[in-house]
Amino acid sequence: YRREVNPDHILQTNGCTGANLNAIMAVVEPGDHVIAEWPTYAPLYEIPRTLGAEVEYWELREELGWKPDIEKLKHLVRPTTKLICINNASNPIGTVLDADMLGQIAEIARSVGAYVLCDEVYLPLENTEAFMSMADVYENAIVTNSLSKTYSTPAARVGWVVADEEVSNRIRTYRDYTMICGGVFNDALATYVLEHKDKILERNRKIVFGNRDIAQAWIDTQHRVSWTAPQGVSTSFIQLDIPEDDEEFCKRLLSERGVLLVPGSRFELPCGARLGYCASEDVLREGLRLLGEALAEFDR
Template sequence: MALAKLVPFAVEQWMDQHESRAKYNIAETCVASISLDELQDLSENKESELWSSSTKLTYGTIQGSEKLRSNLANLYSAKKPLQADKILITPGAIAANMTVLYSLVGKGDHVICHYPTYQQLYEVPKSLGAEVDLWRSKERRKWQLDIEELKALIRPNTKMVIINNPQNPTGTIISKSTLDSLIEVAEEHNLIIMADEVYRPLFHSISPMSPDFPPSVLSLPYLKVIATGSVSKAYSLAGIRVGWIASRSSELIEACAQARAYTTISVSQIDDQVAAYALSQDVIHGLLNRNIQLAKRNLGILAMFVESFRWACEWVKPIAGTTAFIKFSKMGQDIDDVAFCEKLIEETGIMLCPGSMCFGEEFKGYVRFGFCCETYVLDEGLEKLREFMRKGYQTLPLAEEI
């Protein structure tokens, strides 16, 4: 299967260009990263071993260690047990997504992708020869999806629906009722559901008891579903490149395993063992509690900023994940979000992500905030942003009409 030339990956290029010189990185999408010492401090068992230096550094278990896959299987087994052999370990969620798409999508297929979202999820299917339609969530509906719109997009050759739950960049969720309806549609048309769940389980503003609380797609009563994830976002461990593909379908997992054999073979044994330690019962509860509390605290700080500048910005307050999508305007007209973000990094050291560059031309005026950095970074960065809003905001150009 030949890959067509991919278009530039805008958000990753923006991050690569600016993050090394940012003084206040409020664009980062991971919960504030931690060191191995800090990870061990979160363990309920201080005697547990994070890494054995006597381990020989072979390729290790090709699909991922039994310990890591068993720990992950436990996370997906709340309603129905998932076997460890239904999980494939990859170098990050980006490799997981790439492997799934390369394995299952090709010329002649039609793919429907939740939007806005991470550019990889719709550009890679295009590069593989598939036709792609965007299933748009809209701000006026609080970034929720419409099942009737999905039904109207389905064609005879539709093979896959891709969702991102929780959603980057908006921080919203696809509710349980919408997921249930999605499964009904998928069953009717024999579709594969691929869910990028990389921000799961960072639910900071919704209770598991809420009827809207979204389960993983692996908890839904349908076999042809795939979930991808990683330890980077909700688990603060982007520095170890560990992600995964999980499915209850042996056929789908085997297809991904065959494709993966041509690329990464296995992940680093060191990374695998650190991830297994982080997701163990001794550590995961302390780690997630630390991260959810940080997200709640920082979201409150960002909410106060938005409230203070209602004359310039508006948002749908995030429910989960690490990002917020905030729209800036002047006198009812959208600002040039790229000029805004460039001016901020140059004059204040604040790094944000421009919506129209990183998520699509229709998002002029939108800026993505990554609010789960260290609290002091957010505090100091927003103070600098307040100064800019008072002194420099009115000098910003307006967005050009599309």
């Protein structure tokens, strides 16, 4: 983070999932109004809904390069809005909201006194000097992250949440019921990773950028596949031009060829799929070959 964060306001959690759970429980009550970027990681809208909040979606728009419309947020926000949930970079799309957009979100949230929860677990590996954390933009930001994605150490199951003093103190109580404390070995591994993050991120950039080029080259040969290339993020969304339900296609792809994609309909984005492209190069190439083979059957 670019600003100095009080260490008392950074709390370790069980992955970013635990960070999101504790943060949302700390601020959302039954009857609250919550706005959630959509489509996104399901807990960012399902947990508030489970807690009794009214949840409205702020949609990512394909015609805007899978960015949301800031004017739409202005119409969604209410004087009673408690929380705005965003995911930067986006899962499943892989797009990044820039500093200007974050500033506008903060201004809208500030006008009604709402918190902004920003899940930053897919911290982009591209144009990092331009990336801004919501923690550096808005005084009522709640920021979550972990070692699982950008730092490629999901086995550590270590995440964290950054919030102001009041929210941090509430989260401390919730952690007593959801975590108690982190494992000693997990904590040691996480500390080691962050101490050497420059070397780890250098390695991960080679993987992400190299595999994205492989995926792009493959997409360029496929008339039934398109995407908005992810911005230095390890997840992406491909659009499929096929005469079959995407879930049925993905099930058949898995059973017949052993290739796993998450159907876009699971994100309420039909005719597409979430593609994680950061496998080892040989696995990625073989998976794309088999996917292309399955798509070619529609042209016989």
